[in-house]
Amino acid sequence: MKRYWVNLGILTAVILAGSQSVLAHEECDDASQANAATAERGETVVAQSETATSVMVKLFQYQPGRIQVKAGTTVTWVNEDEIFHTVTLEKQDGGFDAPLDGKGMSFSFTFTQPGTYSYYCDRHEHMRGEIEVL
Amino acid sequence: MKSKYKQFTAMTALVALLGLGYSTNAAAAMADHSAMSSDLRTGLNSLFREHVFLAAAATGAALGGRDAEFKAAAGSLDGNSIDISKAIGSVYGAGAEQAFLPLWRKHIGFVVDYTVGVATKDDAKKNQAVNDLVQYTQDFGAFLASANPNLPKEVVAGLVKDHVLTLKDVIDAQASGDLGKSYMAIRTAAGHMGMIADPLAAAITKQFPERFARR
Numbered sequence: 001m002k003r004y005w006v007n008l009g010i011l012t013a014v015i016l017a018g019s020q021s022v023l024a025h026e027e028c029d030d031a032s033q034a035n036a037a038t039a040e041r042g043e044t045v046v047a048q049s050e051t052a053t054s055v056m057v058k059l060f061q062y063q064p065g066r067i068q069v070k071a072g073t074t075v076t077w078v079n080e081d082e083i084f085h086t087v088t089l090e091k092q093d094g095g096f097d098a099p100l101d102g103k104g105m106s107f108s109f110t111f112t113q114p115g116t117y118s119y120y121c122d123r124h125e126h127m128r129g130e131i132e133v134l
Numbered sequence: 135m136k137s138k139y140k141q142f143t144a145m146t147a148l149v150a151l152l153g154l155g156y157s158t159n160a161a162a163a164m165a166d167h168s169a170m171s172s173d174l175r176t177g178l179n180s181l182f183r184e185h186v187f188l189a190a191a192a193t194g195a196a197l198g199g200r201d202a203e204f205k206a207a208a209g210s211l212d213g214n215s216i217d218i219s220k221a222i223g224s225v226y227g228a229g230a231e232q233a234f235l236p237l238w239r240k241h242i243g244f245v246v247d248y249t250v251g252v253a254t255k256d257d258a259k260k261n262q263a264v265n266d267l268v269q270y271t272q273d274f275g276a277f278l279a280s281a282n283p284n285l286p287k288e289v290v291a292g293l294v295k296d297h298v299l300t301l302k303d304v305i306d307a308q309a310s311g312d313l314g315k316s317y318m319a320i321r322t323a324a325g326h327m328g329m330i331a332d333p334l335a336a337a338i339t340k341q342f343p344e345r346f347a348r349r
Binding site for chain 1: 273
C-alpha cells in the first residue's frame with residue numbers, strides 16, 4: 001500500500017517539477033489577435049496608452065502577459081474563452097478577485113499607485129500576468 | 135506468475151520504445167509547417183494513442199507495485215505530454231504551447247488521483263477525481279474552441295469525457311487483476327483517441343488550408 005503512495009507521489013512530482021508558471025506570449029498565429037505587440041517572457045514589456053488599456057484573456061493566457069502603464073490608468077480584462085477565469089490580485093497588492101464568468105465578461109481596475117502587480121487566474125493556476133505601474 | 139510478469143514488463147518496455155519512436159516522428163512531422171493534412175492526422179493519432187499506452191503502463195505499474203517500471207512509464211508519459219504541447223505550439227504558437235502543457239498535465243494529475251483512490255479503496259477520492267476530470271473536459275473544450283472556431287466547446291468536451299471514461303475502465307480493469315480485460319480496455323481507449331485526433335486534424339486543416347493543403 002505504501003508503495004502505491006510512493007509511486008503516485010513520484011508521478012505527481014514529475015508533473016509538478018515540469019510545470020511552469022506562464023506569462024502570456026502574444027506569438028500566436030491566430031489572426032484574430034487584437035494586440036499586435038510581441039512580448040517575450042521576461043525580456044520586453046508592452047507599453048500601453050496613458051489612461052486606459054486592455055488585456056485579452058484568450059487561450060488560457062493573459063495577452064499581453066506584461067504591460068507597463070502610468071499611475072491612474074484603468075486596465076480592462078476581457079474574457080475571450082468560453083470558460084470561467086478570474087483576475088486575482090493578492091490583498092497586499094491592493095487585492096481583488098474578479099470573476100470573468102464566460103466569454104465576453106470583463107473587469108476593470110484603475111491602478112493609482114506605482115509598483116509591480118502580479119495577478120493570476122484562481123481556477124487555472126498557470127495563468128499569470130503582470131502590470132508595472134509607473 | 136513470474137513469467138507472466140516478465141512478459142508484461144517486456145511488452146510495456148516495447149510499447150514505451152515504440153511510443154518514443156512514434157513521438158519523435160510525430161512531433162517532427164508536425165513541426166514542419168508544410169506538413170500535409172494526412173501527416174497532421176497521422177501525427178495527432180500517434181501522439182494521442184501513445185498517451186493512452188503510456189498512461190496505462192504507468193497506472194498498471196503503480197497498481198502492481200512495480201517501482202522502476204512506474205518511474206520509466208511516468209517519465210515517458212510526461213515526454214509525450216511535452217510532444218503534444220509542441221504539436222499544439224507548432225500550429226498556434228509558443229504562447230499556446232506554454233498554456234496547453236500545464237492544462238494537459240492537469241488531467242494526468244486527476245488520473246493519478248483516481249488511481250490512488252482505486253489502490254486505497256477510497257471511494258471519496260475516486261469520486262472527487264471523476265468530478266475533477268469531468269470539469270476538466272470543459273476546460274479542454276474551451277481551450278480548443280478558443281484556438282479553432284471549427285471546434286465547438288461542448289463537442290470537444292464530450293469527446294474528452296469519453297477518453298476519460300475509457301481510461302477509467304483501464305484503471306478499474308487493471309485493479310481487478312484481469313489481464314485480458316485490462317488489455318481489451320487499453321485497446322478500446324487507444325482506439326477512441328482517433329475520435330479526438332481526426333476531428334482536430336480536420337479542424338486545423340480547415341482553419342489553415344494554406345499550411346495543410348491536401349496531397
